[in-house]
Amino acid sequence: MNGFEKGVEFFTNTKADPSIIDKITALKETLKDNTVFLAHHYQRDDIVQFADITGDSLKLAREAAKIKDKKYIVFCGVHFMAESADILTTPDRIVLMPEPMAGCPLAEMADIAEVEYVWRYLKDTVQSKIIPVTYINSTAKIKAFVGRNGGVVCTSGNASKIFDWCFNHGDKVLFLPDRYLGENTARSKGLGDNDLCMITGNKFEPDFSGCANRAKVLLWDGYCSVHRRFKVEDIMKMRTEYPGIKIIVHPECSHPVVRASDESGSTEQIIRVIQESKPGSVWAVGTEAHLIHRIGNLFPDKTVLQLGNRGYQCVTMSQTTPEKLLKVLDALKDGRIMNRIQVDAKTASEAYMALNRMLEITG
Ligand code: SF4
Known part of the structure; x- marks a missing residue:
């Protein structure tokens, strides 16, 4: 764990064996009529490449609620997100996680x-x-x-x-x-x-x-151990090294860090702000490293840096691997349900009230 507190480590852009990627690609095609793949922005690239829908927690919850035509939802994220998908979908949808032990430490x-x-x-x-x-x-x-x-x-x-x-x-x-x-x-x-x-x-x-x-x-x-890593000194260092740089952070960062930044917002907002910024802009981003790395690839006309020049990844988000995804899909092809996430009926109905109230308030 590199001496970090639980839940965070330095970013490593791990890549799966190409033969595993080929097998997942083939299985995804076989299962496409009744299976949909959701992935959170903090997942590894070799997981996100299979996603039908990527998003932050809110977007994935909203999209899960809309799923009517696929029986199986393969959820690549952390446990509470798959629970939210189970709560928001009808009981005949089945939510599966490649790594069901991937909880969010927060x-x-x-x-x-x-x-x-x-x-x-x-x-x-x-x-x-x-x-x-x-x-x-x-x-x-x-x-x-x-x-x-x-x-x-x-x-x-x-x-x-x-x-x-x-x-x-x-x-x-x-x-x-x-x-x-x-x-x-x-x-x-x-x-x-x-x-x-x-x-x-x-x-x-x-x-x-x-x-x-x-x-x-x-x-x-x-x-969140990942977002708590960022410090005001990281921002001062970036401003000295890159005059004119813009700093954007997630609001899970501490208040002094948010105050010292130019902007703060959810992962979806971070993506949008950078996308809409002028070509040639230079950004330092304070959030999970997989997303920052991907934003840099998505918008090559901008320079996108990890805040503090150090990438931090969420340990539990990184526990979902192509090998584990392949196992779940292999089982599904054989008619076996593996790693189902199911919330009991009473908890689900009370949690639904709180989730649905949010969706009603925010439109
Ligand atoms: S990055 Fe997200 S999933 Fe990971 S600990 Fe922080 S809040 Fe939880």
């Missing part, structure tokens, strides 16, 4: 038992109305908790709109599980230090009750 930082404990404490101590919001990077159980408590899912692309909805319907937001997206969104609304209160699991700070009553946004202390 999503796993919000444990449902701890969240329930904190929620009960907040209900007893805080008088005003709290709306729970969870970033889409969360487990189905957390989405279900939010759904049954009148809350809503958000993504990095629509968090601002979701906050507006919350403050029209309540007094405070409990934001799960990404402290940085929560803080960046709150500060973009003009909220300051006194409006924020950090929740470190069920180990409350001595003044937690005062802080929770004072604050407008209660932040769960989770984070």
Whole structure:
């Protein structure tokens, strides 16, 4: 792990054995009438090349919800994304993951038992109305908790709109599980230090009750290990080395990094901003390295650099390999279902409320 914390390592642009690629290509053709392939932007190139649809979490959730004519959805991403696809599709769709153990470390930082404990404490101590919001990077159980408590899912692309909805319907937001997206969104609304209160699991700070009553946004202390790597010093270094460079980062980065950048946005927004920039522009991008590398190839009239000149990849996103994809497809060809992701009916129906509320609010 190169001495990194769990979930992140240096980028290596791994390429699969061509004979495996040929076998997947042939199987994809054989299975094309009843199978669709979805891949997240942070997947390896030798996985993304097979995708019928690529996107960030929001786009993939929306596209999964539209799938009516294919029985099998092969989902190349991390576990919560495949869960969202299962929740949003009709029960006769079957969602498969090449690597079902590929979880998102950020999503796993919000444990449902701890969240329930904190929620009960907040209900007893805080008088005003709290709306729970969870970033889409969360487990189905957390989405279900939010759904049954009148809350809503958000993504990095629509968090601002979701906050507006919350403050029209309540007094405070409990934001799960990404402290940085929560803080960046709150500060973009003009909220300051006194409006924020950090929740470190069920180990409350001595003044937690005062802080929770004072604050407008209660932040769960989770984070993405990849985006947390970027530092303000990386931005200063890039600006010195490349005068005139533009910096764009994902809002899972810390607030000082977002503030020191020229722009911030979801992966889809990052792609669009660079695509629409002038030919010859030079960009440094603070997000997962596979995507940055691919953007550079997509828009050769621009220079696209890794922020800090160091690429970081998400360990669990990289666990989906062509070898594992081939195994799932081989089984499917033989009529066997391998690595199905299925959310139990009660969790799915409560999580659906939270996901669907997001889709209704954001249109
Ligand atoms: S890049 Fe970060 S948020 Fe995305 S799957 Fe990996 S750990 Fe989770």
